[in-house]
Amino acid sequence: MQIAATLEDARVSEHAGSATAEGTRNGIALHVEWRRRSKASVWTVTSTGTWPRLLADVRRRTVGERGAIASGAIAQLLTGDEAFDREWLLEAAPRARALLVFDEGVRRAIGAARVMSVDIDEGKVLAGVNGSHFNAADVIVGIEAVVALRLRLDALATSSASSASSTSTSDEQAEIAEIASLRAKQDKIWARLSVPARILAVAGGAVLAAALFSGVFYGCGINTLFEK
Numbered sequence: 001m002q003i004a005a006t007l008e009d010a011r012v013s014e015h016a017g018s019a020t021a022e023g024t025r026n027g028i029a030l031h032v033e034w035r036r037r038s039k040a041s042v043w044t045v046t047s048t049g050t051w052p053r054l055l056a057d058v059r060r061r062t063v064g065e066r067g068a069i070a071s072g073a074i075a076q077l078l079t080g081d082e083a084f085d086r087e088w089l090l091e092a093a094p095r096a097r098a099l100l101v102f103d104e105g106v107r108r109a110i111g112a113a114r115v116m117s118v119d120i121d122e123g124k125v126l127a128g129v130n131g132s133h134f135n136a137a138d139v140i141v142g143i144e145a146v147v148a149l150r151l152r153l154d155a156l157a158t159s160s161a162s163s164a165s166s167t168s169t170s171d172e173q174a175e176i177a178e179i180a181s182l183r184a185k186q187d188k189i190w191a192r193l194s195v196p197a198r199i200l201a202v203a204g205g206a207v208l209a210a211a212l213f214s215g216v217f218y219g220c221g222i223n224t225l226f227e228k
Helices: 066-071 082-087 095-101 104-111 136-162 169-187 195-219 222-226
Strands: 008-015 018-025 028-036 041-048 055-060 088-093 117-121 124-132
Touching: 028 136, 041 136, 055 169, 082 088, 082 104, 088 095, 088 104, 088 169, 095 136, 104 136, 117 136, 124 136
Parallel strands: none
Antiparallel strands: 008 018, 018 028, 028 041, 041 124, 055 088, 055 117, 117 124
């Protein structure tokens, strides 16, 4: 199995149309899960650890996000790497810490992905895809990205531990507030949708409402009240 072969001491469990694998790579413990379908698939790579607080989300840029970024509904964090910032959208808090984490090596590992999203939250790194045609090579790139992030996060945790005494209460409170602000933005789903996505959402809602009304109108016999 190509995916399991990338892990050390891999333990694989297979079921109908799905599988999980656990093992390590470069000393980082990983949990890999994938479900293969004919037209779409879901795969995730997760790893947990302990490091300074960080909330981050990075994904491929999509058409129509420019307006949400300009309005502030999406809080893009520019890394200074023009090629990466052009292809990928990073939201993260605290921003200063995120820039330390998403260094050149991490950006290179993420940038190698054909399609993928990566989340960091509450001691977990998760890379994955939902709805793409299954490709084992994509999962392997996801493994490499998670490992790169974990190594960088672990290095940052070691550095922070040695200077923990210099961190003030006000600095910690500012970090907590910055994370809470970003999380609040991410919860406002409608404001973050692009114009095409909003049109599709409204159209889909209208179609659903019409279908429900039709079902009630005819299913409950209301139509007979209007018949001569």
